[in-house]
Amino acid sequence: MRIARILGTAALLISLATAASAQIKIGAIISITGPTAALGVGYKNAFATFPAEIDGKSVTYIIRDDASDASAAVSIAQRMIEDDHIDAMIGPTLTSSALAVQPLMNAAKVPMIATAPLDYDAVKYPYTFSAVQPVGLMVNAVVADMKKHGVKRLAYIGFADGFGDQVYEATKTAAAKAGIELVADERYSRTDTSTEAQVLKAMSKKPDAVMIGGSGTPGALPDVGLHRRGYKGLIYGNHGMVSPAFLRVGGAQVDGTIAVTGPVVVYDQLPASVPSRAPATTFMKALIAKFGPDSVSPFAGYSEDGLLLLQAAIPAALKAAQPGTEAFRVGLRDALEKTHDLIGVHGVYSMSPTNHNGMDDRARVLVQAVDGQWRLVH
Incomplete structure (x- = not known):
C-alpha cells in the first residue's frame, strides 16, 4: 500500500513536471x-x-x-x-x-x-x-507638418469612440501648442456608410486643414467626402488609417492625403540610417x-x-x-x-x-x- 502511494506520488510529480515543461x-x-x-x-x-x-x-x-x-x-x-x-x-x-x-x-x-x-x-x-x-507621439508629427504648411484653422472628423477621443485629444493639445485653432469636432460611427453631414459641417468652418480620426476602411469616408465636395485644403490622417484597405476604398479621391505611420509601411523607401529598416525589410519580404x-x-x-x-x-x-x-x-x-x-x-x-x-x-x-x-x- 505504501509502495503504491509512493509510486502514485512520483507519478503525480512527473505529471506536474511534464505539464510545467509544456510548450x-x-x-x-x-x-x-x-x-x-x-x-x-x-x-x-x-x-x-x-x-x-x-x-x-x-x-x-x-x-x-x-x-x-x-x-x-x-x-x-x-x-x-x-x-x-x-x-x-x-x-x-x-x-x-x-x-x-x-x-x-x-x-x-x-x-x-x-x-x-x-x-x-x-x-x-x-x-x-x-x-x-502612443497617439500623442504620432499626432505631434502630423501637427508639426501642419504648422510647416502654415495651417491656422483646423477641423477634426473622427470616430465617436475611444480611439476617436484619443486622436482628438492629442490633436487638440498639439494644435494649441502650435498656435493652430481647432474649429470643428465632428464624429461618426465605425459602422456608418457616409460622413456627408460631418464633412459639410467641418467645411462650413473654412478650415485650412482637416484631421481625420478614423481607421481602416471607415477611416476613408471623410477623406472621400471632402474630395467629392471639392475641399481644397490639406487632409491629414492618423496611423490607424494607413492600410491597403484605405487606398483601395478611397482610390484617386484620397490622393494627397498625408498621414503618420511606422517605418515598416515604407520599408523599401527608408534611408539606411533608420534602425528599423533591416528588421522591417526581412519581415515584409x-x-x-x-x-x-x-x-x-x-x-x-x-x-x-x-x-x-x-x-x-x-x-x-x-x-x-x-x-x-x-x-x-x-x-x-x-x-x-x-x-x-x-x-x-x-x-x-x-x-x-x-x-x-x-x-x-x-x-x-x-x-x-x-x-x-x-x-x-x-
Whole structure:
C-alpha cells in the first residue's frame, strides 16, 4: 500500500513536471470580422511567419476572433486564461477590446502586449504592454507638418469612440501648442456608410486643414467626402488609417492625403540610417512571399513587434521557471519591463516600470497617398 502511494506520488510529480515543461502558449485576440476586419487581416497574416520554436521551446499560437466586439474579447480572454492556460497574449487589436481585457489579464498575471493604441497606467496594470506608438507621439508629427504648411484653422472628423477621443485629444493639445485653432469636432460611427453631414459641417468652418480620426476602411469616408465636395485644403490622417484597405476604398479621391505611420509601411523607401529598416525589410519580404504585395501594412508589423518583444523576454523567463506556470509569466513580465533598445519593425523599444511602450521619434514617419501607394514624405 505504501509502495503504491509512493509510486502514485512520483507519478503525480512527473505529471506536474511534464505539464510545467509544456510548450509556450501565446494567445491572440484579433478583430478578423466586423467593422475593423480590413485591419484584422494584417494582424492575422503576420502569425503565418512566426517561428514554431523559441529558445528551444515549441510555441503554440492560439488565435481567436472577437468580431470587433469588446464584450466578445472579454469572453475569449477568460477562456484563454482558464482553458488554454496561455503564457502571454499578443493583442487585442481593437482599443476598446484591449481596455476591456486588460483587467482580466492583469488579475491572472498574464503578460499582454496590446496591438492597438492604448492609454493606460503601467503601474496600475503591470502586466499590460503595448507594441503600438502612443497617439500623442504620432499626432505631434502630423501637427508639426501642419504648422510647416502654415495651417491656422483646423477641423477634426473622427470616430465617436475611444480611439476617436484619443486622436482628438492629442490633436487638440498639439494644435494649441502650435498656435493652430481647432474649429470643428465632428464624429461618426465605425459602422456608418457616409460622413456627408460631418464633412459639410467641418467645411462650413473654412478650415485650412482637416484631421481625420478614423481607421481602416471607415477611416476613408471623410477623406472621400471632402474630395467629392471639392475641399481644397490639406487632409491629414492618423496611423490607424494607413492600410491597403484605405487606398483601395478611397482610390484617386484620397490622393494627397498625408498621414503618420511606422517605418515598416515604407520599408523599401527608408534611408539606411533608420534602425528599423533591416528588421522591417526581412519581415515584409517574408510576409509578401506568403500573401503578396498587398499584404504590406502597419498592422502586421504590430503583431511582429509583439512577437519580437516576447522572443527577447522568453530566455530570461525560462531561467526563472517553465511555461505553464505563474512563475514563468511573472518572469516574462519582469523581462519585458527591462526591454532596452530592442529594434522592432515599427521603432525602438526601451521600457521601464512606468513606461510599458518606450517608443520615441524613431517610431514614426510621414507618408502621402500617391497613385494608390504610400510614399515616404522626406
